[in-house]
Amino acid sequence: MKIVAFGGSNSSNSINKKLATYITTFFKEHSIEILDLNDYEMPLFSVDKIAKNGLPQLALDFANKVDESDFIIMSLAENNGAYTVAFKNIFDWISVIQDRKAFWGNKPTFVIATSPGPRGGSSVLNLAKTTLPYYGANVIDTFSLPSFYENFKDEIGIVNLEFETDLKSKIEKIKADFLK
Numbered sequence: 654m655k656i657v658a659f660g661g662s663n664s665s666n667s668i669n670k671k672l673a674t675y676i677t678t679f680f681k682e683h684s685i686e687i688l689d690l691n692d693y694e695m696p697l698f699s700v701d702k703i704a705k706n707g708l709p710q711l712a713l714d715f716a717n718k719v720d721e722s723d724f725i726i727m728s729l730a731e732n733n734g735a736y737t738v739a740f741k742n743i744f745d746w747i748s749v750i751q752d753r754k755a756f757w758g759n760k761p762t763f764v765i766a767t768s769p770g771p772r773g774g775s776s777v778l779n780l781a782k783t784t785l786p787y788y789g790a791n792v793i794d795t796f797s798l799p800s801f802y803e804n805f806k807d808e809i810g811i812v813n814l815e816f817e818t819d820l821k822s823k824i825e826k827i828k829a830d831f832l833k
Contacts, residue, residue, distance in 0.1 A: 654832055656680055657722035659688040661777075662730035663739035668801045669728035669774075672767045675810045676726055679824045683832065688718060690739045698745035712746035716753060724832060725762040725790070731777035748788065755789020761831045763823075765796040773799030793831055794823050 658677050660670025670689065677685045695709040696702055719725065730737045736744070748756050764781045766774025778797055785792055796819070798804055804813040811817040 654683045654723045655721060656683050656685045656724045656726060657688060657718050658685065658726035658728075659690060660728045660730060661690065661740035662737050663690045663694065664730070665691070667730065668767050668769070668805070669730045669765075671807065672765060672798060672801070672805065673726050673728035675805075676728075676763070676765065676820070676824070678810070679821070680828075680832070683724075686718065686722075688715070690743065693743055694739070695742060695746055698742055703749065708750060709746060712743070712750065715743055716747045716750050716756075719747075719756075719760070720753075720758055722758075722760060725757065725760050726765065727762060727781075728765045728767065729774060729777045729781055731766060731768055731774040734776035735780060736777060744788075757785065757788055757790035759789050759791050761793045761827075762790040763794055763796070763827060764790075764792050765798070767798040767801045767805070769801050771799045773797035773801075794827060796820055796823055 658673040660667040660673050662669050674687055693711045693715045695711050766778040768774040775797055778795055782792055782795055798816055804811060804816055806812050
């Protein structure tokens with residue numbers, strides 16, 4: 654089984670990429686690829702740019718990564734209560750690729766979020782739970798880690814027992830129900 658994971662941010666020190674990467678350590682028995690949105694930086698989406706230049710190859714490359722996967726772990730960063738521009742731009746470019754059944758390919762998707770503050774990206778997480786299924790994401794569960802810098806240490810992972818227990822419970826259910 655192939656798992657694709659990414660943090661929905663273009664920050665070089667993305668806490669959401671750190672969280673997504675950490676969560677992949679619970680799936681060592683599977684093939685894992687961690688994507689960096691910086692590797693898929695494209696011009697801002699525009700129908701005029703499509704008409705003039707066509708689709709960027711990077712949009713097709715990202716779509717292929719999604720299509721080749723069996724399971725997606727996405728950790729969404731929050732900017733002003735919504736997706737980051739880096740994530741939304743990739744989303745927009747891929748949404749216009751012809752002959753794809755759905756942007757997320759109806760793949761089982763574990764949507765997570767974290768932030769430095771106490772809400773843990775809850776606004777973007779709620780947005781994702783509501784909208785991503787319309788674009789072919791089979792959102793099977795969500796997880797929020799508030800106050801990242803207090804609850805996560807790079808060399809350890811999640812240090813708050815309550816959040817770690819919640820995460821492990823969700824992962825065990827995912828493994829039992831979707832990753833047989």
